[in-house]
Amino acid sequence: MSNLDRWLMIPALILPAAASAPAFAVQYLSVEQAQKVLFPGADQFEARPVALSAAQRSAIESASGVRVRTAEVAAWHAKQGGKATGWFILDEVYGKHEFITYAVAVGLDGAVKGVEILDYRETHGGEVKNPKWRAQFTGKKAGDTLKLDEDIKNISGATLSCKHLTDGVKRLLATYEAALK
Amino acid sequence: MNAPLDAALLQSQPGVEHLRARPLLGTLVEIAATGASAEQVQAGIERAFQAVEMVHALMSYHAADSDVSRINRCAFERPLPVHEHTWRVLTAAREMAEASGGLFDISIAQTLTQLGFLPRHADFPRISGRGNWRHVALLPDNRVRLMRRLRIDLSGIAKGYAVDLAIKALMDSGISAGRVNAGGDLRLFGDATQTLHVRHPGAPTSIVPLVELRAGAAATSAGYYTQRRHRGRMITPLIHPHTRAACGVERSVTVLAQDCMTADALTKVVHADPAQAGAVLARFNARALMLEHDPVSGGCRIFDSAATGQPGCRARWGIANDSEQACDV
Numbered sequence: 378m379s380n381l382d383r384w385l386m387i388p389a390l391i392l393p394a395a396a397s398a399p400a401f402a403v404q405y406l407s408v409e410q411a412q413k414v415l416f417p418g419a420d421q422f423e424a425r426p427v428a429l430s431a432a433q434r435s436a437i438e439s440a441s442g443v444r445v446r447t448a449e450v451a452a453w454h455a456k457q458g459g460k461a462t463g464w465f466i467l468d469e470v471y472g473k474h475e476f477i478t479y480a481v482a483v484g485l486d487g488a489v490k491g492v493e494i495l496d497y498r499e500t501h502g503g504e505v506k507n508p509k510w511r512a513q514f515t516g517k518k519a520g521d522t523l524k525l526d527e528d529i530k531n532i533s534g535a536t537l538s539c540k541h542l543t544d545g546v547k548r549l550l551a552t553y554e555a556a557l558k
Numbered sequence: 559m560n561a562p563l564d565a566a567l568l569q570s571q572p573g574v575e576h577l578r579a580r581p582l583l584g585t586l587v588e589i590a591a592t593g594a595s596a597e598q599v600q601a602g603i604e605r606a607f608q609a610v611e612m613v614h615a616l617m618s619y620h621a622a623d624s625d626v627s628r629i630n631r632c633a634f635e636r637p638l639p640v641h642e643h644t645w646r647v648l649t650a651a652r653e654m655a656e657a658s659g660g661l662f663d664i665s666i667a668q669t670l671t672q673l674g675f676l677p678r679h680a681d682f683p684r685i686s687g688r689g690n691w692r693h694v695a696l697l698p699d700n701r702v703r704l705m706r707r708l709r710i711d712l713s714g715i716a717k718g719y720a721v722d723l724a725i726k727a728l729m730d731s732g733i734s735a736g737r738v739n740a741g742g743d744l745r746l747f748g749d750a751t752q753t754l755h756v757r758h759p760g761a762p763t764s765i766v767p768l769v770e771l772r773a774g775a776a777a778t779s780a781g782y783y784t785q786r787r788h789r790g791r792m793i794t795p796l797i798h799p800h801t802r803a804a805c806g807v808e809r810s811v812t813v814l815a816q817d818c819m820t821a822d823a824l825t826k827v828v829h830a831d832p833a834q835a836g837a838v839l840a841r842f843n844a845r846a847l848m849l850e851h852d853p854v855s856g857g858c859r860i861f862d863s864a865a866t867g868q869p870g871c872r873a874r875w876g877i878a879n880d881s882e883q884a885c886d887v
Binding site: 403405415418439477479491492493497539542543546 | 577578579580581584585586587600
């Protein structure tokens with residue numbers, strides 16, 4: 378530490394590991410709110426869930442280069458005055474430390490109109506693989522509460538890669554081509 | 559229109575607060591805003607996201623049609639006009655490079671590509687390997703010329719600029735309090751003092767309260783989420799421009815500054831050489847806090863570039879309590 382001579386080491390600030398806070402979660406938007414944000418003009422969202430066939434799954438995987446982990450696609454047809462304006466697809470991705478629920482709006486031209494994050498949860502790596510821990514996210518409805526921890530909202534941490542989120546959007550675009558178009 | 563969310567968020571604050579996030583700039587960009595009405599807040603947030611999207615489109619290394627990719631493809635052959643925003647970031651990058659004696663250098667893109675942190679572009683011309691920031695010439699009328707065959711990457715500074723532009727968009731929209739956080743580069747304004755948390759460099763899923771902020775910017779750089787294995791060793795995309803060696807993963811650097819672009823760029827200077835960084839920090843009226851994992855206790859040691867007791871330092875950043883109180887948990 379000789380190169381830190383001019384830096385003030387704050388003796389009181391040798392933080393024990395236990396002083397740090399546990400993992401946290403943020404809810405940004407409910408499903409309904411995300412639908413409104415992504416399709417402001419739409420007046421109807423018709424639920425059109427899709428169960429992908431094996432052929433569709435492999436078509437999506439080869440088109441996007443991303444693994445399809447589940448056959449269920451949570452899709453809504455956005456309509457304005459009875460006329461289709463695009464698709465709203467709800468999806469989730471998880472990385473080593475985080476679990477993200479997000480929605481993609483696909484326009485009638487098949488292009489991404491927007492991406493919004495609904496929930497962000499951060500966790501310890503091991504928990505994601507735990508089926509019980511995972512189960513708490515399945516079947517989650519819009520009204521379910523997810524408390525925003527008021528004390529922890531300004532985390533200046535290093536960048537979390539959102540590569541799996543980018544991959545998720547690619548996968549959903551391929552899903553649109555294979556199953557919704 | 560988002561009434562249930564507002565009610566949950568807003569019990570203690572006047573006005574309406576909304577919080578949104580989108581994947582941009584290779585990370586999650588979170589924008590919070592408080593204003594008089596839901597419509598005003600949503601419009602402000604939308605404008606702020608548009609500003610971030612514009613910076614993303616102009617300065618992405620990955621996108622083939624960004625200003626950065628156009629510079630890398632053809633600015634050695636001929637002077638290339640770029641967008642005013644790109645020009646401003648290039649100018650700031652040059653100023654930071656000069657002030658730090660090259661400890662901040664946008665020409666490390668080649669090293670980042672070799673280490674696998676940046677993608678390879680088949681249509682980029684070969685590079686000579688001898689160029690540095692001095693060979694990025696900024697010509698009149700927002701034109702750029704590369705004087706050597708090199709490649710630039712603005713990811714060490716553009717995220718901070720995007721945050722600054724988003725904050726400006728919120729202010730221009732009449733938002734009374736706002737916060738923009740792009741994966742650790744954050745800036746806020748408004749009346750309320752907020753605690754800034756950082757990740758524990760030895761246990762990044764643990765979060766440590768570091769300092770109280772009311773206004774201003776903070777940026778944190780550390781390798782814990784970006785590290786990858788290269789030739790049997792864990793490395794980070796934090797490159798020392800002189801040696802071209804990647805910094806280790808055990809340290810986290812947070813810089814507090816007036817604007818987020820300055821804070822973002824200064825984190826790289828501190829990572830590269832903490833001993834020399836003091837003068838550069840002083841020149842930009844900035845302050846750095848370094849966290850190091852302490853393997854003995856499992857906690858972390860915190861180093862401060864400035865005496866926290868100096869009243870000027872605290873007033874400058876709107877820091878209400880000094881960090882010792884903030885950290886005394």
